[in-house]
Amino acid sequence: MNTGPRRSPRRSVRRLAVVATVLASVVPLTCTAATAATAAPERAAACTGYVGLTFDDGPSGSTSALLNALRQNGLRATMFNQGQYAAANPALVRAQVAAGMWVANHSYTHPHLTQLSQAQIDSEISRTQQAVAGAGGGTPKLFRPPYGETNATVRSVAARYGLTEILWNVDSQDWNGASTDAIVQAAARLTNGQVILMHDWSANARAALPRIAQQLSGRGLCAGMISPQTGRAVAPG
Numbered sequence: 001m002n003t004g005p006r007r008s009p010r011r012s013v014r015r016l017a018v019v020a021t022v023l024a025s026v027v028p029l030t031c032t033a034a035t036a037a038t039a040a041p042e043r044a045a046a047c048t049g050y051v052g053l054t055f056d057d058g059p060s061g062s063t064s065a066l067l068n069a070l071r072q073n074g075l076r077a078t079m080f081n082q083g084q085y086a087a088a089n090p091a092l093v094r095a096q097v098a099a100g101m102w103v104a105n106h107s108y109t110h111p112h113l114t115q116l117s118q119a120q121i122d123s124e125i126s127r128t129q130q131a132v133a134g135a136g137g138g139t140p141k142l143f144r145p146p147y148g149e150t151n152a153t154v155r156s157v158a159a160r161y162g163l164t165e166i167l168w169n170v171d172s173q174d175w176n177g178a179s180t181d182a183i184v185q186a187a188a189r190l191t192n193g194q195v196i197l198m199h200d201w202s203a204n205a206r207a208a209l210p211r212i213a214q215q216l217s218g219r220g221l222c223a224g225m226i227s228p229q230t231g232r233a234v235a236p237g
């Protein structure tokens, strides 16, 4: 079972977990229920909600270390890339995808978009769509404006490219010098469906990942994808 393709074992595990739950609720403790429960690995069985981990401003010289840390801790995240860096480091965009991450649009040069003309906003967004797609990251469906600064014009240009604007529910403050402890504590505030802001370049955010993984799993939460339909974290598609 562990040697199969990445997705199918998880699905079957989830089904097993559901079966185990249903059996446990309708059947008094029998051998059948106990066997099914034992067969389902704890991590998959404990997945009762999803949160969106996000890392902005890559890809960069930190990206490989970040991807390693995410993989080692069984986490998947959404990477809001700057177009200029995607264009300069296409292999890192492909590495993000290969590591199971979702690649999204964070503008081309990280300007204050609300201070730009509509044509300039359009250029920031469209060039990033091209850079990410050209690198092999697929065409992004999610967009995060730099600094979280947005308005109706920014949103309408994003919508023209089929992008859903995603801000965040929890700010890890990694950009503001937050310690690893503080970042772990911020992640502990996440509830089902919520999104946390972190950065590709933050060594403290990277160092927080093992404890974030542990703490999420202890609360029955798993790292999910962000739905372009709802903007909320959901089970990976």
Ligand SMILES: [Zn+2]
Binding pocket: 056, 057, 106, 110, 146, 147
């Ligand atoms: Zn940023």
